[in-house]
Amino acid sequence: MEPRHLEIAHDLMEDIDEGRYPPGAALPTEDKLMGRYGTSRNTVRRALQELTSRGRIDVKQGSGSTVRSYDPVTHLADASAEGDDGERYASYVDRPGGERDAEPHERLRVMVEAAGDAVAELLGLGEGDDRSVVIRRCDRYLGGRLWQRQMAYYPRSLTADTPRGSELVGPEDIPGGARALLEEMGHPQTGSWDVIGAKMPSLKESTLFSIGPGVPLMVHDRLAYSGDRPIRLIRTVMPADRHQLLYHEGELPPEALRAGMGVNVHDR
Amino acid sequence: MEPRHLEIAHDLMEDIDEGRYPPGAALPTEDKLMGRYGTSRNTVRRALQELTSRGRIDVKQGSGSTVRSYDPVTHLADASAEGDDGERYASYVDRPGGERDAEPHERLRVMVEAAGDAVAELLGLGEGDDRSVVIRRCDRYLGGRLWQRQMAYYPRSLTADTPRGSELVGPEDIPGGARALLEEMGHPQTGSWDVIGAKMPSLKESTLFSIGPGVPLMVHDRLAYSGDRPIRLIRTVMPADRHQLLYHEGELPPEALRAGMGVNVHDR
DNA sequence: TCAGTCGAATCATTGGTACGAATTTTGCCG
DNA sequence: CGGCAAAATTCGTACCAATGATTCGACTGA
Numbered sequence: 001m002e003p004r005h006l007e008i009a010h011d012l013m014e015d016i017d018e019g020r021y022p023p024g025a026a027l028p029t030e031d032k033l034m035g036r037y038g039t040s041r042n043t044v045r046r047a048l049q050e051l052t053s054r055g056r057i058d059v060k061q062g063s064g065s066t067v068r069s070y071d072p073v074t075h076l077a078d079a080s081a082e083g084d085d086g087e088r089y090a091s092y093v094d095r096p097g098g099e100r101d102a103e104p105h106e107r108l109r110v111m112v113e114a115a116g117d118a119v120a121e122l123l124g125l126g127e128g129d130d131r132s133v134v135i136r137r138c139d140r141y142l143g144g145r146l147w148q149r150q151m152a153y154y155p156r157s158l159t160a161d162t163p164r165g166s167e168l169v170g171p172e173d174i175p176g177g178a179r180a181l182l183e184e185m186g187h188p189q190t191g192s193w194d195v196i197g198a199k200m201p202s203l204k205e206s207t208l209f210s211i212g213p214g215v216p217l218m219v220h221d222r223l224a225y226s227g228d229r230p231i232r233l234i235r236t237v238m239p240a241d242r243h244q245l246l247y248h249e250g251e252l253p254p255e256a257l258r259a260g261m262g263v264n265v266h267d268r
Numbered sequence: 269m270e271p272r273h274l275e276i277a278h279d280l281m282e283d284i285d286e287g288r289y290p291p292g293a294a295l296p297t298e299d300k301l302m303g304r305y306g307t308s309r310n311t312v313r314r315a316l317q318e319l320t321s322r323g324r325i326d327v328k329q330g331s332g333s334t335v336r337s338y339d340p341v342t343h344l345a346d347a348s349a350e351g352d353d354g355e356r357y358a359s360y361v362d363r364p365g366g367e368r369d370a371e372p373h374e375r376l377r378v379m380v381e382a383a384g385d386a387v388a389e390l391l392g393l394g395e396g397d398d399r400s401v402v403i404r405r406c407d408r409y410l411g412g413r414l415w416q417r418q419m420a421y422y423p424r425s426l427t428a429d430t431p432r433g434s435e436l437v438g439p440e441d442i443p444g445g446a447r448a449l450l451e452e453m454g455h456p457q458t459g460s461w462d463v464i465g466a467k468m469p470s471l472k473e474s475t476l477f478s479i480g481p482g483v484p485l486m487v488h489d490r491l492a493y494s495g496d497r498p499i500r501l502i503r504t505v506m507p508a509d510r511h512q513l514l515y516h517e518g519e520l521p522p523e524a525l526r527a528g529m530g531v532n533v534h535d536r
Numbered sequence: 537t538c539a540g541t542c543g544a545a546t547c548a549t550t551g552g553t554a555c556g557a558a559t560t561t562t563g564c565c566g
Numbered sequence: 567c568g569g570c571a572a573a574a575t576t577c578g579t580a581c582c583a584a585t586g587a588t589t590c591g592a593c594t595g596a
Contacts, residue, residue: 003548003549003550004550005549005550039551040550040551040552041552041553042549042550042551042552043549043550043551046549046550060558060559061558061559062557062558062559063558063559063560064559
């Protein structure tokens with residue numbers, strides 16, 4: 001026997017999927033649902049919560065529940081697509097629409113710290129080594145909200161006390177990009193690993209990214225090597241409702257790029 | 269002023285993050301929390317719900333709340349890593365532990381249907397074209413649970429009525445793999461797009477994958493081309509708490525593979 | 537000793553109520 | 567007609583209460 005609130009949630013979910021409530025449309029109010037199903041408000045609210053925590057509706061005090069839309073930006077995430085600025089995440093294949101036209105705003109912060117265990121292991125910094133790393137954190141804003149946060153970790157030992165190495169610690173953009181800088185210093189990037197995962201945001205991350213409930217975060221880690229030596233780790237965190245990652249292999253028909261293709265994960 | 273239930277949730281989240289409640293440990297019971305915070309049960313439950321919907325705890329009737337662990341399998345998802353069986357998702361770089369040692373079980377189902385709008389557009393099937401596609405759905409189970417679901421879409425027109433083309437419609441594994449089969453039929457795969465996104469599961473998907481609340485799904489789409497002609501679309505859906513995707517570029521130090529590396533998205 | 541039973545602990549579900557806060561609508565007045 | 571204020575609508579937070587389901591451990595009887 002299915003619990004009452006799940007039954008309501010099922011019904012509403014189906015109504016949404018079938019298009020009876022298109023994106024942006026208003027769902028019945030809690031009172032209406034109470035009447036329709038003959039249950040208490042608590043039960044109705046649990047049903048709505050079920051949809052909320054799945055990212056399907058937005059509930060706003062005083063005005064009701066509306067169906068969410070899903071229209072992510074698709075980033076070209078290939079390592080080969082790293083632009084002149086090796087630190088820049090990726091150029092992105094965008095589709096026109098809304099606030100995205102706004103020019104993104106970046107905020108860079110540079111720190112030198114001792115690496116945590118996980119970062120140290122990835123960068124191959126053992127117990128005896130100097131575990132200090134240069135952390136270049138770049139927050140990218142779009143439409144007033146944090147769009148993605150990127151943390152780049154460089155072993156301090158790679159660049160310590162060299163003329164150009166100091167640029168890495170400077171709080172400014174690196175002309176030509178960090179990748180080129182590393183190459184000039186004798187650490188050309190010869191390979192990289194990308195690991196992509198997803199998780200739910202912590203409470204802090206929710207407020208940091210200004211995302212409602214039911215929105216996962218995508219985490220994209222890139223560990224770059226020079227030969228067999230790790231030279232940097234780039235971790236990019238972004239809300240999954242606004243981002244998709246794109247990789248390509250081999251020849252690609254250029255028309256496809258122009259077609260503004262993207263894969264909608266909500267498709268059935 | 270922060271709502272009461274968020275305050276409790278914050279406290280608990282911090283306790284978990286600081287390791288005061290390690291993975292697997294039991295949180296205080298609802299009664300205890302009621303006493304500690306001097307609130308009603310409903311409020312405590314809302315706090316726990318906050319952690320639940322973020323995938324941080326498991327709440328089980330009759331036994332309490334326990335901290336969840338996160339230990340995903342890392343799949344090698346490169347197109348270049350496609351094995352002999354082109355349809356197989358990817359070999360995976362695994363780490364020893366628990367149920368994963370069990371031999372995976374696969375269930376294949378083949379259908380021929382008219383493509384939906386989204387799939388038709390991706391496969392380049394216009395209004396006037398024959399929009400029927402061969403769908404090969406492969407469910408992979410591990411430890412009795414659905415581990416990942418893969419849907420491969422082939423334009424029917426590619427393979428219709430050719431001797432080997434019928435293999436694509438057969439309900440058996442394709443010897444040598446679908447990719448090789450397509451190549452033999454004059455459609456060698458020359459390139460591919462991968463799009464990776466994440467979303468929360470629908471109610472159906474939750475039960476399908478037997479996943480609790482707060483677990484996102486990763487969706488991995490691969491659109492493969494022969495020249496400028498799309499020849500197949502592979503969509504893989506998998507719970508994000510058990511899967512990570514790995515791409516690599518350039519030379520890789522083989523020791524790194526052996527190190528059993530993985531990037532834990534819960535790292536701070 | 538061991539298996540089965542029973543009960544306590546604990547969470548799940550659902551109902552009810554009250555008041556506060558945000559939003560929208562309505563209506564009045566200039 | 568425009569603007570502003572009051573009212574109605576609607577969701578947010580919080581409390582209390584009752585019953586059912588599940589788990590686990592303690593007890594009992596063979």
